Every structure is written in C-alpha cells, then in structure tokens.
Amino acid sequence: MSIKIGSVSKNFGQFAALKDVSLTVPSGELVALLGPSGSGKTTLLRIIAGLEAPDQGQIFFDGVETTNSHVRERQVGFVFQHYALFRHMTVFDNIAFGLTVKPRRERPGKAQIREKVFELLKLIQLEQLADRYPAQLSGGQRQRVALARALAVAPKVLLLDEPFGALDAKVRAELRRWLRRLHDEIHVTSVFVTHDQEEALEVADRIVVMNQGQIEQEGTPTQVYDHPATPFVFSFLGNVNLFHGRGTAGEVQAAVEPVPAVGYVRSHDIEVERQLSDPTAVRATVRYVQTVGPLVRVELALADTGAALEAELSREVADRLDLQVGEEVYVRPRKVTVFAEDYQI
C-alpha cells in the first residue's frame, strides 16, 4: 500500500516540528526517514501512524484519505523505540495481543491465533522463547518480538521508530541485515526513522533526509550519497572537509560563481602526494597520523590558510607514503561539490 503525505505541518507550542512536508512512499518499499534529533522525522512517523494529528495537511493510504481516522482503524504496525512490550505478558501473549483484542466476530479462534503466533515466532527465530517474559530477553530479542507483535495483525504499513537505536553495535548490524531480508520476503510498505546514516544507507530502498522540520532530499541511497542536494545532506551522510572562498582549491577556483563558494570534499576523496602531480593540488603540513582499523586518518593543515583538513587513506597507500608528522605534502581533492557560501549547515 502506498502512503501519500500532502503538505503536512505540525507545531508543538512555539516549536514547528514539521513545515509543509509532502512525500510519497511507493507501495512495498522500505523507506528511511533520516535526520538529526529535532528534525521532525519521528513526528512525521507518528502522524502517519495516527498517534499524532497534523495541524495542516492530509495523509492518504492508497489514495484514500486517512487523516482523521483513529490509530485503531489505520491498520498500521508500529515498532516503538523502546519496544513497548507488555511486560506482564509472555512473548506469546504479546504477539497474540493484537489478534485477541479484535471484535468478537473478526477474532480468529484460539487454534488459529496459536498457529499465527508460532508462524511469526518462526519468522523471528524465537520459537523456543514463547513462554518467556520480556524482562528475560536480550535487547535484540525484544526488538524482534516487538516486530512480530506489530506484524501479527497483518498491517498494511509497517512503521519503525529508531528500531535499532537501543542496541549495541554488533547486534544492531545483525538486525539491520535481518530486517532487510525480512522486508524482501514480506514486502509490506515500511517506513523507519533513524539518525544513523550508515543504517539508512544499508537498509533502505529510499532515503528521505530531514532537517528542521523539512525534507532536504529524497532518493535512493546512491543518489543521496553521491549527489547530495544541500550542504546539510552532504555533511550528514559522512565526514566532510570544507574549502572556503576562491583560489584555494581546484574546482572552487574553476567554478565560475559570482558569490563566495565552499567546496565540500569527503575525507576519503582527498589524495595525499609527495610530489606535485596535478595543478589543482595544494601544499599542506601533516599534523597527526592515526591508524583506525583498515584506515589511516591523516590530519593536515593547509599551507596558505592554516585551515585543518582530514584525509582518510587506505592502509596500503599510507604504508607506501609513510607520512611523518611535520612533513610537507600536496593534497588533491578527487571530487569536490560546490555550494554557495550562504548555505548554512
């Protein structure tokens, strides 16, 4: 089922959480709402669910307006940030809850409920733990139970609020891949909120980058990463170096912009060389070299302005260069994206 959000605004007192946001989520896709805290992503998710009412604008599910329908009638599955499992119920009862509260004539029989719950338990690989209480589960297990509980009512839309936020790094990585595979299996239209760009890039079909209550950019992960529309998107999706003004670095100089411009360069797009091999390279001094796992991070200072710069080299390249602190080198941005100076990050 597709979701259409038409010009939605929402204020909390003086604070504008969403400013005229429009968005379409195609049927069957897995979409990430990505942004820093306070960007309005959770509010948007809650408005889609019907947990929050928009001040203005409409929500359509498959072209049918649902703006005023109650959360109970929307048939959305919602996975909460802290899971919101019912702690006095077993895993089984948690998952069965949505089925057992259905009106009597729609409610499946006991045997059917049991069958459905065990089908879901199998899906989340927790068949053994049906009789446990939430307090007896690990974070990752709770997360999966919350997901199964949301799926039990066969929702038309699955909404997840920071689904991996409370987990440690390793479990998070596993669950991400699992969610991706799960979505490929069941293909329910899904929207999840995250502040972690890696998570969005790895899991989502489409990414919607939000900032200060507005959508900065939407597109496939490759689109937003390779062609960021704004400086905000650029800097939110990875490490960045800024080249200010004209006459410092290559493309900024080349850019025929009448206004002062800023060049944005990713750390891994900076080449460090001993010899001047290209006219766009500039001189810099090595300040600090640090090996971080497979990468080597080099802090540099530009010779003319003294501005700080960070380059990420592969171990191989770094070993070959064998950089020493204090030595003078040439740096060359491989790829620069230019935005006019008055853009604010």
Added chain:
Amino acid sequence: MHVAGGLKKTKSTKQGRGLGEPALVRWLLIAVTIGFLALFLLVPLAAVFSQALEKGWETYLAALHEPDTLAAIKLTLLTATISVPLNLVFGVVAAWGIAKFDFPGKSFLITLIDLPFSVSPVVSGLIYVLLFGLQGWLGPWLQAHDLKIIFAVPGIVLATIFVTFPFVARELIPLMEAQGREEEEAALTLGASGLQTFLRVTLPNIKWGILYGVILCNARAMGEFGAVSVVSGHVRGSTNTIPLQVEILYNEYNFAAAFAVASLLALLALVTLVVKTVAEWKVRQELANN
C-alpha cells in the same frame, strides 16, 4: 509514605490524540474523585475548626488556657523532643549502614525496622506494660527501686519512640540507595576522612529526605493515641498528652473544648502536609540531580 522508592523523575508524557478518554468520561471521573476526597477529607477537616469555634473565640481561647490542657501540651512537646531526635539519629545511622553497604539479611533487617508500622498501637503500648508494669518482667525490680515507667512519663516516651521508630529510616534507606555510593567514594579518593565525607557529601544530599522523615515522625509522635493511651494512666495534668486530653474532654461532653484542643493537632497536621509537600518536591530534585 516512603517517597524515594517510587519517585523517579516524572517523564513528560506526550499524549497523542485519541489515546485519552472521552471528555465526558474524564469529567465524570474527576467529579467522582473530587466528591470522594471532599466527603472523606475536606468535610472532616472543616468540621474540626467549625466545631472548635462554634461557641466563639473566647471559649476557644479559654479552652486552650485551661491548666490541664497546658500541661498536656507541655508533655506532648517533651515527648516529641525526646523521641524525634532519637529516631532521627537511628534513622540516619541505619540508613548509612543499610543503603551504602551490601550484606546478607539486608531485606530482613529492613522488614524488622518496618515492624512497628504494622503492629496495632494498642499492642505497642501493651508490650511496654508487660515489660515494665507491676506484673511485668522488670516490674518488681522497678518498684523496689521506686522507679515508675508505666502510667508515667517514661512509658509515654517509650511507647512514642516505638510507634515512630521507622519513620526517618524508612525515608532515608530508599533515598540513599537510589543515590548510590559513587559520590562518597569520590570524596574518599580526594582525601576526605569518613566524617568529612558524611558531613560534606552525604548529608547535603539527604537533607530534604531527613526533613521529610522528621516531619512525619513528629506528627505521629505528637498525635499518637492508642499506644500512649495504654501506658499513660490518664492522670489529668500529669500523664495526659494532647490527644488524651482531647479524649477526656470529649468523653465529658465538653465538645467545644475537645475540638478546640483537637484543632491544635489539626493545625499541626496541616503544617505537616505543607512541609511534607515541599520536602517531597525537594526529594524528587535530590533524586533527579543524580
């Protein structure tokens, strides 16, 4: 009762729409609640003062100036002055030993400290009669040495200490447990002595909790009736506390005087509630600062 246990920082719950009750249900529930509380709490409270002043200010003041009443007030103040500090010291010491250290039998010890709360006041008085009364364990010895505890002031003080025994400890134990021992450990690593640590780190952290416990302890000490009634002997002007004086006046059908004296205790209760509310608020802050 004990604040610290349940009071963590209250989350501001953002209630979305459609999750509350319909307005009609809401107002109905509020109305029933206010009705219930007004009927059971406000009406009796108002009645105390209304009855006390029914015959005018002069009768009211005269009732309070009566020598037996003044003697009762004095005895009540004396009793509180002895029992509250003793239980305060106990409360702080016990809380230090229990909240800042781990040892087997800890929860059993806490249960024992709570015990006087669940014992009937009458039984609380009775046990001292059995110990110190004429037919009690120490009765003959006390009589031989011309010491009187039961039907005298010491008995009243002892019974009061018993019934107010848990108040301070009960407030401080959960509060100090919630605060942990990191700050004290930090003070020790910075070279503070044990006493300095207690006075300059622990005490400031629990001062409102202490006030909270003391104010409740004091209210009960001044207002205790059942236990004191058993050990007092009801001698006018000498072994009557304020609550006992109220009883005597009431049983003599001297209602105006009875309620006049009772109004003193009701005022004490109101002051207690105000101080308690403030202290509770501060205890929440003490916990939130962690």
Added chain:
Amino acid sequence: MSRFRKTHSVLPGFGPALGYTIFYLSIIVLIPLSALVFKSATLTWPQFLAAVASPRVVASYRVTFGAALLAAGINALFGVLVAWVLVRYRFAGKRLFDALVDLPFALPTAVAGITLATVYSNNGWIGRHLEAHGIKVAFTPLGILVAMTFIGLPFVVRTVQPVLEELDAEIEEAAACLGANRFQTFWRVLFPTMLPAVLTGFALAFARAVGEYGSVIFIAGNMPMVSEITPLLIITKLEQYDYAGATAIASVMLVVSFFLLLTINLLQKWSRRFAE
C-alpha cells in the same frame, strides 16, 4: 559484624552503623515484642484458647477483620480512581487534593475519631442527610467502616501513583496501534501493570485498619458482640487487670501483623518480577 562484610566497600563505618542499628532495634522493638511472645507462652493451651476464642473475642475479630477488609476494598477501588485522576488529568485544585490525600497520615487518630463521630452523628453535617434516608452511621458497625476507610485512604493512592507516573505512553500507544480500544487497553494492559501496587496498597490499608484504635472507638459505639473492635477488647482486658487475656489476644493480632507484613513483602517482590 565483620562476618557480614562480604563486599570490600571502601566507605567507613559499616560495623558501628550496623551494630548501633541492631542494638537500638533490639532495645526498642525486638525485646519488648518478645515480652509479648513469652508472656503468652506462660498460658496453657486451654487458657490461651479460652482467651482468644471466647464468643465475644470471636465477634470482635469478625467486626474488625470484616470492616477492615471492606474498607481496604473501598480504598483499593477509589485509590485506583484517585491515583488515575491525579496522574492523568488536569483540573483546578489538583495539587491541593494531591497534598490532602495524606491527611489521614498526618491527622492524629483521636482527632479523626471525634470528628468523624461528630460529622456522622444523627445531627452532624453528613449524618443528618443519611439519617433522613434511614441510614445510621455513627455508633454502628457502619461507623467503623467509615473510620477505617478514612485512615486507609492514602495507601492505595500512594502505591499506585508512582506506577502510573512511570508508565510509558508508548505502552498505551502500542496497544492502540494493535487495535485495542480504550477499555481493552485499560483492562488488559494498564490494570495488570498496576495490580501489584493495588494489592500492596490494599494489604497496607488492611493492616492499618485491623490495628486501628483511635479513630474507630469514638464512632464505633463499642457494643460487645456488635461493634466492638479487637484492639478495644485488649484495652478492656487490661483495665480489668486480665493481663494474660490481653496478651493472648494481642499475640493473635501480632501474628496477623507478621503475616500481613510478609504478604506485603512478597507482593512487592512480585511487583518487581517484570521489572527490567
């Protein structure tokens, strides 16, 4: 005490603090209470039975425990309501009512006793209106119920309130997302969460009501076999210098107190069962 010192805490004063605690506890509470146990142990079994199971005493148990049970029930019902309204809704005077809930803790029982007796007497503020409908409260067992309800009122409110305050809004939202209506959410999700606190408050209110003396005797009428509570019977026996009888009944009450205290502790443990 060093035997107890399992963890190597660097904080000083454990030995003296625990030593003083146990010393003071023994002097004030344990030794006097043991006097009760030893005194009742001097009775022979038939003597003991005659003291604790005579018809008048049994009638007093019935009155005391019956009224206490009912009062605790009323307090459980209204306690949940009051806690719910104080936590969930906004209304004028909310803070005042919240503070006022503790009045029965702060108001001396004798004052509560004479006031309730006056208010519910047949020409009192409330009693007058009840009298018109043929309901007598003061000097009847109903009066005992009123007094016990009054003194037990804060317990359930104060145990349930923090549970409701800490309840995550997400829990209710989750239930609503899964299609539960408001009543189903309350009955199947919120109430089970509150239940341990409600039962704890119920037990506390019951324990308090069973032992209560001051606020009850003024309103009770104190008719043997009808409206005489057990604590009063202990005092009556004492006044008749029947120490053995008083002690026997008191030991029964003490056992009940112990049992209730144990129940309350178990309830509190149970309420932590699902805590993370």
